[in-house]
Amino acid sequence: SAVISQKPSRDICQRGTSLTIQCQVDSQVTMMFWYRQQPGQSLTLIATANQGSEATYESGFVIDKFPISRPNLTFSTLTVSNMSPEDSSIYLCSAQGPGEKLFFGSGTQLSVL
Amino acid sequence: GENVEQHPSTLSVQEGDSAVIKCTYSDSASNYFPWYKQELGKGPQLIIDIRSNVGEKKDQRIAVTLNKTAKHFSLHITETQPEDSAVYFCAAKVGNEKLTFGTGTRLTIIP
Numbered sequence: 001s002a003v004i005s006q007k008p009s010r011d012i013c014q015r016g017t018s019l020t021i022q023c024q025v026d027s028q029v030t031m032m033f034w035y036r037q038q039p040g041q042s043l044t045l046i047a048t049a050n051q052g053s054e055a056t057y058e059s060g061f062v063i064d065k066f067p068i069s070r071p072n073l074t075f076s077t078l079t080v081s082n083m084s085p086e087d088s089s090i091y092l093c094s095a096q097g098p099g100e101k102l103f104f105g106s107g108t109q110l111s112v113l
Numbered sequence: 114g115e116n117v118e119q120h121p122s123t124l125s126v127q128e129g130d131s132a133v134i135k136c137t138y139s140d141s142a143s144n145y146f147p148w149y150k151q152e153l154g155k156g157p158q159l160i161i162d163i164r165s166n167v168g169e170k171k172d173q174r175i176a177v178t179l180n181k182t183a184k185h186f187s188l189h190i191t192e193t194q195p196e197d198s199a200v201y202f203c204a205a206k207v208g209n210e211k212l213t214f215g216t217g218t219r220l221t222i223i224p
Contacts, residue, residue: 043214045212102159103159104156106156107156
């Protein structure tokens with residue numbers, strides 16, 4: 001299985017600011033994804049982080065709000081831009097290992113005041 | 114696109130008894146069905162998965178069954194223990210498309 005390190009684990013931010021979340025995988029993986037999980041809810045895919053090219057965003061998520069970088073096969077970042085209280089959520093990084101198995105980081109608990 | 118329904122949303126089970134969580138999916142082409150356990154403050158952990166060419170898979174106290182005709186799959190936990198208390202998510206996937214998750218089941222094991 002892939003081991004995924006995500007940081008920060010939590011943060012409290014002021015509205016209007018931006019936060020960048022980092023995700024490091026312990027092995028090279030083809031596919032990396034970013035999810036959002038609102039309190040008590042299921043997981044919603046934000047985007048697929050593509051190595052060397054622009055991320056692929058799901059409906060309802062845009063690059064200006066959630067810019068993503070993926071400079072290599074083990075690392076990705078997600079930025080939550082111009083934050084509002086509605087962005088308060090858990091953000092999860094994930095990577096696809098062998099056999100389509102999807103592994104998750106421990107998540108970033110974001111609170112926006 | 115794929116739609117996954119999960120029941121029940123909450124489940125309380127006496128320690129030592131069995132727990133069953135059920136999911137249905139809409140796309141008959143789905144061929145991969147993982148189950149995740151999420152403890153408080155942690156990311157989802159893959160606990161077992163099954164592919165469409167298999168009807169049942171077991172790993173110690175955990176088993177998953179798949180009924181392709183009825184388009185439903187279930188997670189079975191036997192001899193439940195307090196550490197089994199968590200939120201469980203099922204998911205389904207068609208080929209190279211994204212995973213679609215169920216809405217989750219909060220399982221509480223009563224000592």
